[in-house]
Amino acid sequence: MAQMLPYKTLIQVDRNAHTALHIQVCNSFITLITNGTLQPSDILPSSRILATLIGINRNTVKLAYEELINQGWAESSERKGVFVLSRLPILSKTSVPSSGKKNSRQEAFIWTNNFKDAVPGDDLQHTRLAIDDGFPDVRLAPVDPLMREYRSLSRKFYGKNFLKYGSAKGSEHLRRSLANYLSHTRGLHCSPENILITKGSQMGIYLAAQLLLQASDNIAVGVSNYVFADDTFKHAGGRLLRIPVDQQGMDVDQLEKVLRNKTIRAVYTIPHHHFPTTVTMAMERRAKLLKLAKEHRFAIIEDDYDFDFHYDNKPYLPLASIDHHHNVIYIGSISKTFAPALRIGFMVGSPAFIDAAAALRQLIDKQGDTLLEEAFAVMFDNGEMDRHFRKSLKIYRQRRNAFCELLKADLSDKISFNTPEGGLGVWAQFDKKTNLVKMSEAALKKGLYIGNGSFYKNESFDTNALRMGFASLNENEMTEALGILKQVLH
Structure with a gap:
């Protein structure tokens, strides 16, 4: 047969x-x-x-x-x-699903999908022209010097040791370099023992959530907030308590009222260039937030993903720099200021908390790319990173100004916004008649990627707005991009 x-x-x-x-x-x-x-x-x-x-x-x-x-x-x-072989078990012939629909066949095993409603991140690797969320221009990143240091380290006899397993906290050299950099730029005094190198700020948020939250623990977040942080806290079992955000940042007075009736484990805040609205938290609110944290013994997860890009004046010091009671877990990113695909971030906290975070990190990712971390350490030490930040800051300030001028000149009847003091994007409010989903689809047909606003919405926040990133576009590109957007909107 x-x-x-x-x-x-x-x-x-x-x-x-x-x-x-x-x-x-x-x-x-x-x-x-x-x-x-x-x-x-x-x-x-x-x-x-x-x-x-x-x-x-x-x-x-x-x-x-x-x-x-x-x-x-x-x-x-x-x-x-x-x-x-006659001793093999009898296997039924694999059947082809009768329906051509995706997921029409019953799953082969039982599993729990907690991510059915997850919002996918943007895939911008294959787009020529995009108004993104507010990402750096990877063309400005000193990748060649970084790769030169990477190759140089890999060829040296002591560099071979970096190919072995190392500390889950990350390269000690990079942690020392970061401690020095944070001290000089942010007034944040810490030692390598206070620092964990992560793969971007998202890993830091995840680790902090897992250590701070158990089922039904309360965590205070902004009414408008970074959706991946929200999802991370929910996944850890946390209950989100939404606190209003206005032009002065998170409303700490409202948080104080909530604390009269509820116990919280943590506050997640982006005091510098809040996501998505770009507002900066006022200094008196920062001081009060730290006071409440001490009194009520909750942690503050401070997400400071783009501190280095502030244009009109010197940026406020992070909460972590003026926290004298060790309530702040400080999370930053090199990816957001260098190139998103090079996943390097950091978390700063008490040595005991960092040790626990490193132990947890080992369960999902044994360690980072030690050679890459060592190469970044050299770039910090020889001043290359500082030169990159200063050069980028100048260029991004010019691009912010040009972008805002174009918006005012060509789209003021459709879009209202405040010129951001820092960051890499503009929070743009569209008129109510504009359907952002249809706008996004129409723009894509003309060769322009732009979001449809769904990424910023949650159960408490539903506004006809989106972040319009300017940093990754040179002036010719932003003229072309906003020209297409003008055609679509008019």
Whole structure:
């Protein structure tokens, strides 16, 4: 019966493939056995017949059968031939789903999907022209010097040690360099023991959430907030308490009222260039937030993802820099200021908290890329990173000004906004008649990617607005992009 199978079509060989022909034939038979087409004790075609059917040498077929037997899929009987191993379990033939719809077939095993409503992040690797969320221009990043340091380290005799397992906290060299950098730029005095290197700020948010929150613990967040942070806290079992955000940042007076009736474990805040609205928290609110944290013994997760880009005056010091009672967990990112795909971030906290975060990090990611971390450390030490930040700051200030001027000149009837003091994007309020979903779809047809505003919405925040990033566009590109947007909106 097995010899009647259409082996000429079932077994295909590729003479140009790197895999040997006899291994290709062997693997094809394994597939036919495991999908139920061939059953235990079925006889396989003779080597002569199969060689003729699929157009290969008979000795190649013999080698394939020997491999099948050696691997335990087949057995040989003298003068009778080669058979599928009789001791194998009987497998039902794989059925093809009757419906062509995605996920129409029942899952093979039971699992819990807590991410059905997750909002996917933007894939901008294949877009030529995009008004993004507010990302750096990767063309400005000193990637060549970074890769030069990377290659140099890999060739040195001591650099080979960086290819071994290292500390889950990350490169000690980079932690020392960051401690020095944070002290000089933010007035944040810490030691390498206070720092954990992460793969971007998102990993820091996740680790903090897992350590701070248990089922039904309250965490205070902004009414408008970074959606991936919200989802991270929910995944950890936290209950989100929404606190209003106005032009002075999170309303700490409202938080104080909430604290009269509820116990919270943490406050998540982005005091510098709040996401998505770009507002900066007033200093008196910062001081009061720290006072409440001390009195009520909750943690403050301070997400300071783009501190380095502030244009009109010197940026406020982070909460962590003026926290004298160790309530702040400070999270920052090099990815957001250098290039998003180079996943380097950091978390600063008490040594005990950082030790615990490092132990948890090992469960999901043993360690980071030590060579890359060492290369970044050299870039901090030799001043390359500082030069990059100063150069980028100048360029992004010019781009912010040009972008805002174009918005005012061409789209003031459709968009209202405040010129941001810092950050890499403008929080743009569209008139109520504008359908952002249709706008996004129409722009894409003309070659422009722009979001549709859904990323910023939550159960308490639903406004016809989106962040319009200017930093990744040079002036010619932003003129073209906003020209397309003008066509679409008018």
